[in-house]
Amino acid sequence: MTGMVLEKIKEILEKCVRCGKCRARCPSLDASDEGTPRWEIYSPRGRMRLAEGLLEGKVTPTRKLQDALYTCFVCNQCVEECPSMAGISDVIIETRRQLVKGGNAPEDVVQVQDTIIESSNIFDMEQEERVELWSMDVEELVEGKINKPADLLYFVGCQASFRGNLARIPVRMVQILEKLDINYTLLGEQEECCGDPLELTGASKEEIKALASRNIEKIKKLGVKEVIFTCPGCYRMFKQVYPEILGMVLTFKMSMISEFLLAKIKTGDIDLSSIPAGRVVYHDPCELGRHMSMYDPPRELIKSIPGIDFVEFKENRENSVCCGMGGGVAMHDRHVSNLQARKKAHAIDESEAEIVITHCPACFQGISNATMRIEKEDNSTVRVMDLVELIALAMGIKD
Numbered sequence: 001m002t003g004m005v006l007e008k009i010k011e012i013l014e015k016c017v018r019c020g021k022c023r024a025r026c027p028s029l030d031a032s033d034e035g036t037p038r039w040e041i042y043s044p045r046g047r048m049r050l051a052e053g054l055l056e057g058k059v060t061p062t063r064k065l066q067d068a069l070y071t072c073f074v075c076n077q078c079v080e081e082c083p084s085m086a087g088i089s090d091v092i093i094e095t096r097r098q099l100v101k102g103g104n105a106p107e108d109v110v111q112v113q114d115t116i117i118e119s120s121n122i123f124d125m126e127q128e129e130r131v132e133l134w135s136m137d138v139e140e141l142v143e144g145k146i147n148k149p150a151d152l153l154y155f156v157g158c159q160a161s162f163r164g165n166l167a168r169i170p171v172r173m174v175q176i177l178e179k180l181d182i183n184y185t186l187l188g189e190q191e192e193c194c195g196d197p198l199e200l201t202g203a204s205k206e207e208i209k210a211l212a213s214r215n216i217e218k219i220k221k222l223g224v225k226e227v228i229f230t231c232p233g234c235y236r237m238f239k240q241v242y243p244e245i246l247g248m249v250l251t252f253k254m255s256m257i258s259e260f261l262l263a264k265i266k267t268g269d270i271d272l273s274s275i276p277a278g279r280v281v282y283h284d285p286c287e288l289g290r291h292m293s294m295y296d297p298p299r300e301l302i303k304s305i306p307g308i309d310f311v312e313f314k315e316n317r318e319n320s321v322c323c324g325m326g327g328g329v330a331m332h333d334r335h336v337s338n339l340q341a342r343k344k345a346h347a348i349d350e351s352e353a354e355i356v357i358t359h360c361p362a363c364f365q366g367i368s369n370a371t372m373r374i375e376k377e378d379n380s381t382v383r384v385m386d387l388v389e390l391i392a393l394a395m396g397i398k399d
Contacts, residue, residue, distance in 0.1 A: 008094065009051060012086050012091050013086075015082075015085065016048050016084060019084075021082065023043045025080070025081045044082075047092060048088060051091050066099070070331075071333050072089075073324070073329055074089050075322040075326050076286060077286075080290055080319075095202070097203070100203060108332055109201050109332055117198075122159075129162070130161045130191060133167065134156070134162075138174055142174060146188035147188055147218075148222070150224065152183065152185070152224070152228065155227050156173075156186065156230070156231075157194065157230070157361065163365075166364060168386065169389070173230055175397045176388070185222055190218050191215070191218075194237040194238065201328040212245055216250065227255070229255070231362075232291075232292065233360070236287050239254045240291075256359070257387070257388060258298045258359060262297050272305050273305075273394055274308075275308075275390075277390070278355060279311055279355070280308055281310075281312065281313055282302055282356075282358075282359075282387075283358045285358065289318065290320075298357075298387055301391065302390065311353060314350060323344050323370060324340030325366035340366075344367065353382065355384075356371065356382060357385055357386070371384055
């Protein structure tokens, strides 16, 4: 490890007093078929010790060690619980980075990283399809918006661009912008992966920096003053990681769409109508909540809809249960990811909600997976919606 990285990790490791409070809230520790805690190496405290062992050359990078480090959801629950405020997630990511650098990372993870670096997206799709796939039903709205100078840019992200069942998110987003008569632009096929999957799985900072530099340069050329996001991973990268890795302050404003739309509601630019939504519960995405401390805007936005029957999960906000799609775990061990979805299914069932609202494309996938596991006595199903879909519906936007 470089001296700077070594010192950073050692400083965090020294904060850990091995109290074990983190064990009580770690989702991956209980990710067993029996639902009981696994070995200590699957706990935050155990992973800290593994990192320390690697630093000191006392532990070798075995398959078991790979599993321990790459089944962490990087949900930040341990960081919230830690009385010493140790940055455990930072240690996990930096240790993963050293495994990648040394050629000791899991093959499935390395394959995904290589895909992103080579194709500029996580799905190994042609960049020409980045807009074509999701915009088929709103082609007339998107036409003329790509790479055109504008004050506002919508950064769509890989998940919503290429995954068919998530196309609803950018479709509703551009319909909302159109209804508000807002001039905006898209990067289109020039948009590249934000680098979030690379960062979470420990890819080299040089590769992430290259992606960041290209994205920022393209945005600057369009004279953009504000970038809006419907993906917390993209938002976190731009807001938190890009400035650090590029060593610069980004000159444009960055907003999650909940912040952007809430401001429009407060200025009277958006009028929302009552909708037959039933009982609605909101899921806090890990990267938006515990990583970026954004809890209120999505809730305020939902509650601004007249007559909405809003409820909270028993464990919400800082204590929200991860959906199972975080930290790149699904890349490496789908079974562990599915086990976490099972826990989320229990929380959803317990809430008695008819609709689960999320604010993250990856969480949409995880929550959808979870709701498939819920069996109701009346054979009804739980509907999963992105926050953008809900607001579009309340604005009278329909297919």
